[in-house]
Amino acid sequence: MGKSFAIIVLCCFVSILNSQDSLCVFNVKGTAYCKLSNALKPLTKGSFIPKSSNIILAESAEITAIDSKGIAFKVDKAGEYKFNKILQHKAIKNAQGLTTKYLKLIWDELTNKGSGKTIIGGVYRGDILMEFPKDSTKTASSKLVFSWKEHNEDANYYVFIRNIETVEVHKFSTNGTSLTLYNENPIFYEGNEFEWAVSTEEFPNLKNIPFYSFTLIERAEYEAFRSKIKEVINDLKTLGLTDAEIEVSICETYGICK
Amino acid sequence: MKIDKILFRDAFFCTIMTFIVAGILYFTFVNLSFLDPFENTFKDFKFTDYYYSKRFNKEQRSDKIILVNVKHADRYQLAQAVNKISAQSPRAIGLDIIFKDRKLAFTDSILKASIASNNHIVTSYFHENDSIVNSDPYFRTDNAKKGYINLNLKDQNSVIRDFIGVKDNPNEKEYAFTTKLALEAGLIDESYAEKELKKRIPINYIGNKDVFLNFEIDEILELDDIPALKDAVILMGYLGDGNTQFDIEDKHFTPLNSEWVGRAVPDTYGVVIHANILNMLAKKNLIYRVSVFPTYVIAFISCFLILVFSIRLYKRNSFVFDITEKFVQLLLSVVLLYVAILLLQTNIYLSVMPIILLSLLGIEMIDYYEYLVTYLNKKFKWESHLL
Numbered sequence: 001m002g003k004s005f006a007i008i009v010l011c012c013f014v015s016i017l018n019s020q021d022s023l024c025v026f027n028v029k030g031t032a033y034c035k036l037s038n039a040l041k042p043l044t045k046g047s048f049i050p051k052s053s054n055i056i057l058a059e060s061a062e063i064t065a066i067d068s069k070g071i072a073f074k075v076d077k078a079g080e081y082k083f084n085k086i087l088q089h090k091a092i093k094n095a096q097g098l099t100t101k102y103l104k105l106i107w108d109e110l111t112n113k114g115s116g117k118t119i120i121g122g123v124y125r126g127d128i129l130m131e132f133p134k135d136s137t138k139t140a141s142s143k144l145v146f147s148w149k150e151h152n153e154d155a156n157y158y159v160f161i162r163n164i165e166t167v168e169v170h171k172f173s174t175n176g177t178s179l180t181l182y183n184e185n186p187i188f189y190e191g192n193e194f195e196w197a198v199s200t201e202e203f204p205n206l207k208n209i210p211f212y213s214f215t216l217i218e219r220a221e222y223e224a225f226r227s228k229i230k231e232v233i234n235d236l237k238t239l240g241l242t243d244a245e246i247e248v249s250i251c252e253t254y255g256i257c258k
Numbered sequence: 259m260k261i262d263k264i265l266f267r268d269a270f271f272c273t274i275m276t277f278i279v280a281g282i283l284y285f286t287f288v289n290l291s292f293l294d295p296f297e298n299t300f301k302d303f304k305f306t307d308y309y310y311s312k313r314f315n316k317e318q319r320s321d322k323i324i325l326v327n328v329k330h331a332d333r334y335q336l337a338q339a340v341n342k343i344s345a346q347s348p349r350a351i352g353l354d355i356i357f358k359d360r361k362l363a364f365t366d367s368i369l370k371a372s373i374a375s376n377n378h379i380v381t382s383y384f385h386e387n388d389s390i391v392n393s394d395p396y397f398r399t400d401n402a403k404k405g406y407i408n409l410n411l412k413d414q415n416s417v418i419r420d421f422i423g424v425k426d427n428p429n430e431k432e433y434a435f436t437t438k439l440a441l442e443a444g445l446i447d448e449s450y451a452e453k454e455l456k457k458r459i460p461i462n463y464i465g466n467k468d469v470f471l472n473f474e475i476d477e478i479l480e481l482d483d484i485p486a487l488k489d490a491v492i493l494m495g496y497l498g499d500g501n502t503q504f505d506i507e508d509k510h511f512t513p514l515n516s517e518w519v520g521r522a523v524p525d526t527y528g529v530v531i532h533a534n535i536l537n538m539l540a541k542k543n544l545i546y547r548v549s550v551f552p553t554y555v556i557a558f559i560s561c562f563l564i565l566v567f568s569i570r571l572y573k574r575n576s577f578v579f580d581i582t583e584k585f586v587q588l589l590l591s592v593v594l595l596y597v598a599i600l601l602l603q604t605n606i607y608l609s610v611m612p613i614i615l616l617s618l619l620g621i622e623m624i625d626y627y628e629y630l631v632t633y634l635n636k637k638f639k640w641e642s643h644l645l
Contacts, residue, residue, distance in 0.1 A: 024321040024486050046486035070318035
């Protein structure tokens, strides 16, 4: 009886030793909070998530955290997660064993998969119609206005929006030089990173036309960025720029747009 | 039974013949200057690079070693970053930067004060030919700790695979930057460094920049509090300034390159190489290298065994042998590489190239060995399984 009790105590002790005390935030995209005793604290890279806390992820936010053994956990759906729930979201699910990985690679080599990388000796030049959003911008607006240069007066324009994550492409046709979409549009439901392109051809080769990427961000992230550069904003105000002009200036300089 | 004995004897002599021919070919490559490209190609190429290139190692990340990208920040910003990091009580800070000249008296003095104020800062220098390149003497402090950042070793080509942690010079002992940092952070002690790090050790890479918690210098300056910095080892160095795809400043070739043969674009920043070495030292996860003699003993045994099988097949049905020869060679290479990768996973580095090449050459040598034993049979009534 005494021996069994000692084993139980030992097992409990070992399991306590093995349990995670906290996770270190490795990467954050979007807005995420740590909720500890009803107090909310924004999660930033390099902060810790204590065992007794929950995390709250805003829409289209994602977080990667690691434990003391270096194992990564990734949560990318909005919601509130308890600490133990995070541990169920390993960043690499069902990691392949060495033998499986090796045999798969050998097979790919034998079947020549992975070859066929395109190598070109030149650079892209061409008349790019797209004007806004510019390439690699982050935009926080609920209304997205895509605008482009006029090709000719009677032209019909075809706008292509591609979800980077799902590679799904949506196509719109218009005879104007702008298109407005709202971010509750189902095409923005999944993921927050997109690319867009405009063409005057109805069925262009999508590999042959340049795409501009844009990321949808939360308004809070935009405001946080604004507060970081508040001195610059004050300087611009002193120079007599209006709020709208300042927003355009931030958008053009930093690629972060409202 | 008698036949088996002769078969084994044939396999033994054919193995010796293979080694002699391989030796002659090797010395031809080494000594003929016009064949240098071949020699260099073989030096540049290691089968075991496949392990790192294709990421066979278990995915693990580290928040105990933190990288800070200094980009092209000025000395004032660097000083601010050092102060900010110091305030979070890291175990040690490594500056993988050389301040070769003085710039502005004011900012230089601030940087010097920042470096002097922390007792756990390790600075860097390097050897160039017979001289040592240091930061300007102005930045030297009384409590200065420094280590060499050379990654080039004798006989090592442009791919950074190995590292020497401690150099025993006649006048003084010299420590590598990462060894000094590991000592300063208390990750290893002097006796461990003395015992293990004097010899050439293969670097146990765990991954590129992404596996280490890393910050841009702007993030360090903007954030008020970064809890992860406490008790971590911080490495400050250059990790690109925007256009990482085409930026090759302090970028080197390593086995992490996705192109494991014919590397063309450098893949890893110097500071990431230091971080990998540091991680290896922190976890005392050194790789044991099988020395040359046991490697060639294994090559001999492998060559002998494959010859026993091949000679038997050659004698039984030379048509089947000719058909299956290339397949057997391919299969043998795949199996031997697999064994080498398995061993590397258990931290044993076996140079599998001579084993594979000698075994493959052994199969090719059977035809020549047959001519030899036919001649010997005519002259001396030499018995052979092939006759």
